[in-house]
Amino acid sequence: MDRTVWSKIEAEIEATKNVTIGDLFASDPKRARRFTVEAAGWTLDYSKNRISQNTMDLLLELAKAANLKDEIEKMFSGEKINRTENRAVLHTALRNCAPGAQVFVDGADVMPGVRAVLDKMSAFADSLRKGVWRGFTGKRIRNIVNIGIGGSDLGPAMATAALAPYSKRSIHCFFVSNVDATQLAETLRQVKAAETLFIVASKTFTTLETMTNARSAREWLVRELGSEEAVSRHFVAVSTNAGEVAAFGIDTANMFEFWDWVGGRYSLPSAIGLPLMISIGPSNFRKMLRGYWRMDMHFRTAPFSRNMPVVMALLGILYSNGWHADSYAVLPYDQYLARFPAYLQQLDMESNGKGVDRDGKKVDYATGPVEWGEPGTNGQHAFYQLIHQGTRLIPCDFIGFCRSHNPIGDHHDKLCANLFAQTAALAFGKSADACRAEGVPEELVPFKTFEGNRPTNTLLADELSPATFGALVALYEHKIFVQGVIWNIFSFDQWGVQLGKVLAGNVLPALSSAEPPAAGVFDQSTDSLVRRYRAARGLAV
Ligand code: F6P
Numbered sequence: 451m452d453r454t455v456w457s458k459i460e461a462e463i464e465a466t467k468n469v470t471i472g473d474l475f476a477s478d479p480k481r482a483r484r485f486t487v488e489a490a491g492w493t494l495d496y497s498k499n500r501i502s503q504n505t506m507d508l509l510l511e512l513a514k515a516a517n518l519k520d521e522i523e524k525m526f527s528g529e530k531i532n533r534t535e536n537r538a539v540l541h542t543a544l545r546n547c548a549p550g551a552q553v554f555v556d557g558a559d560v561m562p563g564v565r566a567v568l569d570k571m572s573a574f575a576d577s578l579r580k581g582v583w584r585g586f587t588g589k590r591i592r593n594i595v596n597i598g599i600g601g602s603d604l605g606p607a608m609a610t611a612a613l614a615p616y617s618k619r620s621i622h623c624f625f626v627s628n629v630d631a632t633q634l635a636e637t638l639r640q641v642k643a644a645e646t647l648f649i650v651a652s653k654t655f656t657t658l659e660t661m662t663n664a665r666s667a668r669e670w671l672v673r674e675l676g677s678e679e680a681v682s683r684h685f686v687a688v689s690t691n692a693g694e695v696a697a698f699g700i701d702t703a704n705m706f707e708f709w710d711w712v713g714g715r716y717s718l719p720s721a722i723g724l725p726l727m728i729s730i731g732p733s734n735f736r737k738m739l740r741g742y743w744r745m746d747m748h749f750r751t752a753p754f755s756r757n758m759p760v761v762m763a764l765l766g767i768l769y770s771n772g773w774h775a776d777s778y779a780v781l782p783y784d785q786y787l788a789r790f791p792a793y794l795q796q797l798d799m800e801s802n803g804k805g806v807d808r809d810g811k812k813v814d815y816a817t818g819p820v821e822w823g824e825p826g827t828n829g830q831h832a833f834y835q836l837i838h839q840g841t842r843l844i845p846c847d848f849i850g851f852c853r854s855h856n857p858i859g860d861h862h863d864k865l866c867a868n869l870f871a872q873t874a875a876l877a878f879g880k881s882a883d884a885c886r887a888e889g890v891p892e893e894l895v896p897f898k899t900f901e902g903n904r905p906t907n908t909l910l911a912d913e914l915s916p917a918t919f920g921a922l923v924a925l926y927e928h929k930i931f932v933q934g935v936i937w938n939i940f941s942f943d944q945w946g947v948q949l950g951k952v953l954a955g956n957v958l959p960a961l962s963s964a965e966p967p968a969a970g971v972f973d974q975s976t977d978s979l980v981r982r983y984r985a986a987r988g989l990a991v
Pocket of ligand 1: 599600601602651652653654655656657660714715800944947
């Protein structure tokens with residue numbers, strides 16, 4: 451992070467630390483308009499933040515000092531910016547809707563491949579939806595079970611729920627990710643083998659959880675349908691690894707390809723989105739891609755001062771590094787987006803949860819924050835107390851829509867009234883004097899006072915459609931990218947997940963072997979836990 455600019459921002463924070471969001475509104479009748487930007491069907495009102503125009507100007511200097519413009523171009527044009535894995539980062543190519551677009555990696559245009567896979571997915575989704583592709587016994591496919599984890603699960607699971615109003619309701623989508631057999635078992639209890647298609651989704655096709663679940667599902671299917679031959683009608687794969695797909699026993703004709711330049715957590719608009727496409731149909735899927743693309747184009751071309759992902763990224767940095775907020779909440783006021791915070795956890799925390807900079811040196815500033823959230827209004831009756839009156843600063847993103855897919859009575863007005871009211875309550879609070887004026891007894895005044903000055907962004911779109919949904923996901927993807935650039939960290943690798951995987955591989959045999967582990971193989975605590983487990987299962991300790 452640029453030290454010279456950052457020290458100016460720190461000085462600005464120090465100089466204005468007693469100026470509240472309420473003060474800022476009182477001194478600027480045009481503030482709401484000044485701090486509102488529009489992009490790809492979304493309005494972002496960021497006026498309820500601890501910023502003046504000066505703060506924003508300084509934050510924009512920070513973006514400039516990080517050469518953000520060049521970094522954005524490098525990403526879009528296929529440079530290998532994922533340096534620790536020597537890969538390009540081209541999720542934007544997956545939704546590049548510009549006619550005749552070309553994007554090169556190692557001298558080869560990736561766009562023909564992107565279009566070919568989209569066409570193959572569309573043909574498959576259509577034939578399944580129309581009942582042309584049938585199961586081994588001739589029955590229509592009514593259930594899709596996606597087996598994948600992380601980026602091969604969270605994106606399609608979240609999006610399939612988000613776009614349920616556009617789905618073919620006679621096809622049910624299930625998502626199995628956990629190696630805990632409970633998830634698979636409970637899913638299989640709800641479906642009939644003859645009517646079920648399994649999509650084994652794994653970029654590497656080696657992930658322990660996915661391969662374990664896929665093997666168990668395959669055994670179940672063969673048992674239920676009485677023939678190995680059933681597998682080819684009931685299993686397809688989504689992967690970058692044709693060799694492993696074939697080794698698993700899935701015909702590579704039934705494999706939907708993607709590429710090493712698509713990060714797992716950025717892979718929803720690739721073939722990883724197959725269950726979503728089956729659910730909402732190819733035309734809606736393409737509308738979603740167009741929504742992503744509109745936000746991509748906005749991000750690539752809009753001046754930083756009006757650039758929604760850049761503005762959100764800078765505000766996040768202001769709070770993480772300037773105000774020392776450890777986390778931020780994402781609060782969608784739409785039940786269809788219930789899984790959006792969980793999806794963002796991987797997107798943000800796997801991308802920017804890094805402790806060394808691009809030169810491999812330990813950073814001495816905070817990087818990726820903890821992201822969490824739940825849909826409104828449920829969260830209001832659970833954790834908002836802490837956001838309103840707790841000791842921690844928790845910046846929040848509120849997300850809402852002007853129209854509901856389920857316009858029953860006045861539910862939607864009530865929902866949105868709560869959204870708008872929460873942002874006002876957080877920003878402006880309620881003073882002790884206002885409590886007294888209402889006749890609150892003096893001893894209760896401290897408990898009923900709200901300091902306010904709690905920052906929020908509000909994101910509003912007309913309705914939750916494939917296009918606004920795609921744009922929303924792209925907005926957060928790019929926000930996270932910008933933060934990675936400014937923090938000078940690599941956002942597209944995930945070495946931090948490796949160690950635990952390796953150690954699990956070492957522990958696994960010790961849980962079922964005839965002989966207990968030799969002394970000293972594991973650390974003291976792990977050893978005692980392994981022995982406790984073995985004892986409960988009747989094995990020698
Ligand atoms: O363990 C982390 C991770 O590598 C994620 O980055 C990825 O999304 C997930 O595992 C699943 O990987 P795959 O798609 O290769 O099975």
